[in-house]
Amino acid sequence: MDAADPVAEVAGAVLESAGELAGNGARSGAKLDRPPKPEFGDYSSNVPMLLAPAMRRPPREVAEQLAERVRGRLGGALERAEVAGPGFLNLFMSDEWYRAAVAAAVAAGDDYGRVAPTDREKVMVEFVSANPTGPPNAATGRHAAYGDALARILEFAGHEVEREYYVNDFGSQVQRFGESIRARARGEEPPEDGYQGDYVVDVAKQIDGAADMDVDELARRGVELMLESMRGTMERYRVRFDTFFRESELHAGEVERALEQLEGAGHVYESEGARWLRTTQFGDDKDRVLTRGTGAATYFAADIAYHQHKRERGFDRLIDVWGADHHGYVTRMKAAFEALGGDPDHLELVIMQLVNLMEGGQRAQMSKRAGTIVTLDELIDDIGVDAARFYMLQRSHDTTLDLDLRLAREQSQENPVYYVQYAHARIASILRKAGDERVADALSKDLAASEEVLHPSARALVKRLLELPAEVQTAADRRAPHRMTTYAHDVAQAFSAFYRDVRVVGAAEEGGDEDFRLALSAATKRVIARSLDLLGVEAPDHM
RNA sequence: GCCCCGAUAGCUCAGCUGGAUAGAGCGACUCCCUCCUAAGGAGUAGGCCGCAGGUUCGAAUCCUGCUCGGGGCGCCA
Numbered sequence: 001m002d003a004a005d006p007v008a009e010v011a012g013a014v015l016e017s018a019g020e021l022a023g024n025g026a027r028s029g030a031k032l033d034r035p036p037k038p039e040f041g042d043y044s045s046n047v048p049m050l051l052a053p054a055m056r057r058p059p060r061e062v063a064e065q066l067a068e069r070v071r072g073r074l075g076g077a078l079e080r081a082e083v084a085g086p087g088f089l090n091l092f093m094s095d096e097w098y099r100a101a102v103a104a105a106v107a108a109g110d111d112y113g114r115v116a117p118t119d120r121e122k123v124m125v126e127f128v129s130a131n132p133t134g135p136p137n138a139a140t141g142r143h144a145a146y147g148d149a150l151a152r153i154l155e156f157a158g159h160e161v162e163r164e165y166y167v168n169d170f171g172s173q174v175q176r177f178g179e180s181i182r183a184r185a186r187g188e189e190p191p192e193d194g195y196q197g198d199y200v201v202d203v204a205k206q207i208d209g210a211a212d213m214d215v216d217e218l219a220r221r222g223v224e225l226m227l228e229s230m231r232g233t234m235e236r237y238r239v240r241f242d243t244f245f246r247e248s249e250l251h252a253g254e255v256e257r258a259l260e261q262l263e264g265a266g267h268v269y270e271s272e273g274a275r276w277l278r279t280t281q282f283g284d285d286k287d288r289v290l291t292r293g294t295g296a297a298t299y300f301a302a303d304i305a306y307h308q309h310k311r312e313r314g315f316d317r318l319i320d321v322w323g324a325d326h327h328g329y330v331t332r333m334k335a336a337f338e339a340l341g342g343d344p345d346h347l348e349l350v351i352m353q354l355v356n357l358m359e360g361g362q363r364a365q366m367s368k369r370a371g372t373i374v375t376l377d378e379l380i381d382d383i384g385v386d387a388a389r390f391y392m393l394q395r396s397h398d399t400t401l402d403l404d405l406r407l408a409r410e411q412s413q414e415n416p417v418y419y420v421q422y423a424h425a426r427i428a429s430i431l432r433k434a435g436d437e438r439v440a441d442a443l444s445k446d447l448a449a450s451e452e453v454l455h456p457s458a459r460a461l462v463k464r465l466l467e468l469p470a471e472v473q474t475a476a477d478r479r480a481p482h483r484m485t486t487y488a489h490d491v492a493q494a495f496s497a498f499y500r501d502v503r504v505v506g507a508a509e510e511g512g513d514e515d516f517r518l519a520l521s522a523a524t525k526r527v528i529a530r531s532l533d534l535l536g537v538e539a540p541d542h543m
Numbered sequence: 544g545c546c547c548c549g550a551u552a553g554c555u556c557a558g559c560u561g562g563a564u565a566g567a568g569c570g571a572c573u574c575c576c577u578c579c580u581a582a583g584g585a586g587u588a589g590g591c592c593g594c595a596g597g598u599u600c601g602a603a604u605c606c607u608g609c610u611c612g613g614g615g616c617g618c619c620a
Contacts, residue, residue: 036563046562049600059600085563086600131620173620247620274618285545285616292618299620327547328615353548354614394568395556398548400613402555407569413582416568422582430579478560486557489567496583505579521579543582 006101007032007043007466010074010091014045017069021062022051034463038456041082041090042463048087059087098454098462102516103447105465105523112523113468113530115476117158124310125151127321128234128241129166132226133177135199136233136376138355139323142401144376145392145536146352147321148239149481152534157476162242162315166306169223170247171299178219185210185218233377237385238536250305255297258305258340259290267339277304282335282344300329304336311342319348319479327351350479352397358404374405383408383415386537390417393535394485416489420528421540423492426499427525428541434505434518442518452513457494457501458520464494465527472534481535488531495524 011032018030035044048063055062063083070091071081077097082090105112127147130140151161168174180194184204190196203222204210210218227244234241259275262268267278273293277300280287290301310318322329330351334344356363357374380388382405391408394416395401408415431439454462467487475483504521507514529539 031562033562036565040563044563049562052600088563168620171620272618276618289618294618296618298618302620324548324614326615330547351547356613399556400549404555407555411569414569415582418582419568422580426580426583428580433579482557486567493567499579500584503579543580 005469006097006104007470009077010043010093013070013073014047014066014089014091017066017073018047018051020069021065022054034467035088035090040084040088042093042459044084044088044090046088048083048089052087063087063089095452095454096448098459099450099452099516100448101462101466102520102523105527106443106447106519110526110530112526113156113472115157115469115473120158120160121316122160122162122314123154123317123319124162124164124313124315125154125319125321126164126166126310128239129168129321130230131168131173132223132230133173133195134197134226136230138357138374138376138379138403139352141237141376141379141388142355142392143321143323143352144234144237144239145389146350146397146481149389149393149484149535150319150321150479152536153472153475153481153484156530156534157472159476163240164243164245165241167223167227167244167246168299169220170251170302174219174223175215177222178215178217181207181210181218181222182213182215185213233380236380237376237389245306245309247302247306250302250309251297254309255301255305258308259297259301261308262290262304262336262339265339265341277332277336277339279332279335279339282331282338284331284335288332288336300332300336303333304340307333307337307342307347308340311340317346317348319350321350321352324351324353348479350397353400355392355401355403358402358406360404360406379405383412386417386421387412387415389536390415390485393481396480396482416485417537418543420488420492420532421538422543423495424525424528424532424539425541425543427495427521427528430499430504430521431518431525432541434514439518439522442515443522445515445519447516447519450513450516452516455498455502457497458517461491461494461498461520461524464491465523468527468530475534484531484534488528488535491524491528491531495521495528498524 014032015030030047030050031045033044033046035041045066048066049059051066052059052062060083066089067081067083070089071078074091074097077094077100079092079094081092084090108114125147128136128140128143130136130143136144147163151163155161176191176194177200180190180196180200181204183190183194184201185207190200203225206225207213207218207221259268262277267281268290269276269278274289275291276287277290278287288300289298290304291297307318330349333349334347337347338344383391387408391403392401412418434442471483471487475481498520502517503510503512504517505514507517532539
């Protein structure tokens with residue numbers, strides 16, 4: 001049997017058998033599922049129903065033929081195979097198979113769950129990229145948790161990943177930031193369209209002679225101070241960026257170069273004194289301005305240069321994490337990317353839906369401009385990094401997230417994250433009780449040779465652990481870190497049932513194999529730790 | 544008007560590249576610590592999976608149309 005992936009071995013047996021029956025063409029859509037009820041076996045396949053039309057036989061008859069061949073292939077790993085319902089093939093695995101499966105997971109050690117990509121890519125994940133004119137807020141927290149977790153997952157799935165923060169340190173907003181700092185330094189109110197928040201006062205205090213300083217210089221220094229503070233918050237939030245790329249760098253020639261390239265490709269025209277990109281050629285509903293009548297480049301032009309710059313840095317794939325308010329920007333960005341010769345499929349623009357910070361049912365506003373903010377730091381102070389990250393990652397990125405502070409605060413002990421962490425700590429406690437030497441000894445045993453008769457709870461737990469590689473793959477492929485939160489919870493739950501039904505330390509007293517149970521517990525601990533790590537959440541040994 | 548996202552249990556949401564009797568957490572109610580951590584466990588109640596059609600052996604899942612909610616439609620960034 002394939003020691004590396006017991007589930008793949010089962011799937012392979014089914015697919016190969018199907019190929020023998022109907023030829024290799026008839027396999028698409030074939031799946032190995034985990035059935036909803038124990039009576040339906042450990043694994044089931046819909047293959048018979050898919051093959052039936054091609055074979056011109058009733059699905060259940062096809063299933064019988066398939067069962068025969070699968071039995072031959074799997075031998076002792078299979079307890080029995082049954083045909084059920086409209087034509088499902090249900091497989092019941094033997095203890096022998098389960099023991100070998102645990103042995104395989106244990107043997108993989110900390111690498112368990114790591115998947116080998118068919119196509120290893122160099123990926124850039126650009127995220128947060130919040131304007132450095134205000135403190136990070138809850139939305140920043142969602143973007144940061146998502147981008148970071150996605151990067152962790154892609155790395156674990158075998159890709160080479162770089163994390164970048166694009167700093168918008170250029171243009172009118174930054175200008176207004178400088179003006180606001182100067183006003184505060186002079187003890188005045190910021191301009192109407194400036195930044196009203198108190199943090200501007202703090203920034204002003206940190207810059208000597210701010211009252212008389214040039215606005216551009218003030219803006220520059222202010223941005224650097226904000227960035228420094230952002231970096232601190234991100235570090236606290238366990239988010240690390242490989243690079244901070246400043247928009248201003250692009251205005252020293254990169255933007256002009258990108259525009260010339262577009263012009264050379266014949267996608268640019270002049271009208272009403274402005275230069276336009278013919279994005280309509282690439283599916284946009286209207287053309288977009290590159291340089292204004294004043295001659296100044298638009299933000300769009302800079303962004304084009306930025307993405308061209310990314311391409312030139314040799315990435316196979318660019319993933320940008322954007323806020324919901326940027327969705328209208330997607331088509332034109334992809335259009336520009338394509339106009340420059342890029343493959344639009346290799347530029348992924350992930351749109352994060354909003355975070356609504358609620359306070360006891362009331363909506364808390366999050367406008368950076370008005371300065372009425374619950375900052376990310378305040379959120380972390382309130383509910384902790386682990387809960388904050390887990391909460392932010394629990395939901396799919398394309399659903400609006402309601403985060404009720406009062407609830408998160410009150411329930412911080414009842415939070416799902418604590419449930420998962422508790423399971424981890426509990427296993428740590430069991431292993432402590434057994435002792436390091438006992439555990440090391442158990443892990444070194446030939447578990448496949450164990451005579452442990454698995455309790456249904458143990459079987460359920462093993463099956464959960466075996467899902468890790470597929471979950472990692474799915475989370476990576478679908479850019480869906482939230483999958484790992486559900487999975488982590490499921491594993492914790494499966495362990496709780498195992499803990500309830502099966503004694504680990506002192507297993508011999510109830511006729512069990514302590515070595516096997518210790519190893520299974522250790523493997524579970526690793527899986528939980530891994531799942532949490534991919535989310536950037538800690539896995540404590542004590543709680 | 545156009546574009547994006549959503550609509551699943553009282554609340555917040557998983558499940559969505561089609562499978563068997565639709566799940567979790569929280570909330571409500573009833574129980575369980577002589578026993579490796581009760582931050583735990585067992586159970587009960589709670590669903591026209593927004594509506595209407597369509598495709599299919601099979602639809603919460605795919606397609607079309609509608610309804611409602613959120614967001615966006617600058618020579619702002």
